[in-house]
Amino acid sequence: MIITVASGKGGTGKTTVATNLAVALHAEGKDVQYVDCDVEAPNGHIFMKPEITERVAVKLESPRVDAEKCTGCGQCGEVCQFSAIVCINKKVLTFLELCHACGACGLICPEKAITEALRDIGVVEIGDSNGVDFIHGKLNIGEPIAPKIISEIKKRIDPRKIVVMDSPPGSSCPAIEAMKDSDSVLLVAEPTPFGLNDLEITYEVVKELDTPCFLAINKADIGDDRVRKFAESKELPIVLEVPHDRRIAECYSGGGLIVDALPDYRERFLEAFEKIGLTGKGQEGVESCQKKSS
Numbered sequence: 001m002i003i004t005v006a007s008g009k010g011g012t013g014k015t016t017v018a019t020n021l022a023v024a025l026h027a028e029g030k031d032v033q034y035v036d037c038d039v040e041a042p043n044g045h046i047f048m049k050p051e052i053t054e055r056v057a058v059k060l061e062s063p064r065v066d067a068e069k070c071t072g073c074g075q076c077g078e079v080c081q082f083s084a085i086v087c088i089n090k091k092v093l094t095f096l097e098l099c100h101a102c103g104a105c106g107l108i109c110p111e112k113a114i115t116e117a118l119r120d121i122g123v124v125e126i127g128d129s130n131g132v133d134f135i136h137g138k139l140n141i142g143e144p145i146a147p148k149i150i151s152e153i154k155k156r157i158d159p160r161k162i163v164v165m166d167s168p169p170g171s172s173c174p175a176i177e178a179m180k181d182s183d184s185v186l187l188v189a190e191p192t193p194f195g196l197n198d199l200e201i202t203y204e205v206v207k208e209l210d211t212p213c214f215l216a217i218n219k220a221d222i223g224d225d226r227v228r229k230f231a232e233s234k235e236l237p238i239v240l241e242v243p244h245d246r247r248i249a250e251c252y253s254g255g256g257l258i259v260d261a262l263p264d265y266r267e268r269f270l271e272a273f274e275k276i277g278l279t280g281k282g283q284e285g286v287e288s289c290q291k292k293s294s
């Protein structure tokens with residue numbers, strides 16, 4: 001069962017929800033994998049404090065131009081949608097940090113002057129956090145292809161476990177790459193006008209993916225009721241509310257987990273999981289998890 005925790009923007013409490021959900025489930029005896037796909041700014045490790053046991057470099061194919069063969073025709077620059085290869089005064093320049101590895105330049109080159117070479121764009125790290133399987137990825141600074149790292153992370157998902165996936169924020173390609181194939185998406189939003197705006201956008205994306213969708217409201221006692229009204233209008237179940245509690249802020253700023261520092265919150269995360277599991281595709285997953293842990 002894969003639950004992806006997502007949000008319309010960073011800083012809404014997505015990682016707080018994902019890490020605490022994973023640890024609360026593990027404390028209940030479930031077999032859990034925490035997977036951080038927020039590869040441009042992974043921070044789940046700050047709270048999970050894993051012991052990393054394996055590192056895998058992620059590589060991407062990038063064009064390499066043979067100057068001996070190149071005639072300076074310029075077709076490679078014309079076909080590239082990302083200005084990652086340009087031809088100026090019959091000289092070809094590449095800007096690999098802009099390259100999306102589509103391979104079009106190599107295909108169009110009439111002289112077969114472009115070949116592909118692998119280069120590192122990031123790393124996937126695998127480890128253990130007190131019994132919770134831990135996986136995260138890190139995209140090298142300046143690299144644009146987050147989905148490649150995310151797909152490498154997802155290859156290591158164990159479908160027999162409860163997988164809590166921390167998605168990149170937003171609704172662009174990296175977030176979609178993380179959310180697709182999930183059994184459920186748990187959106188996290190704050191009850192503010194900005195929170196509502198981001199929630200509306202991300203909710204529409206999840207609907208396009210045809211994945212059961214749930215809502216967690218962080219700092220639930222601030223702002224107004226427009227996020228709740230939106231949820232009601234879309235029949236989007238609110239499965240978790242985390243209050244704007246000073247003790248939570250202190251715990252978070254110290255790199256701690258709420259469910260460890262404030263065990264009375266553990267039940268809220270477990271209830272959220274049960275509510276997610278009892279609706280839509282998650283039912284099967286919960287039943288298999290329950291059978292497994294009994």
Ligand code: SF4
Binds near residue numbers: 069070074109113
């Ligand atoms: S398409 Fe090939 S031959 Fe033409 S400029 Fe590019 S590398 Fe050179």
Ligand code: SF4
Binds near residue numbers: 080082083084085102
């Ligand atoms: S592989 Fe695609 S994105 Fe990269 S330089 Fe060639 S055409 Fe541009």
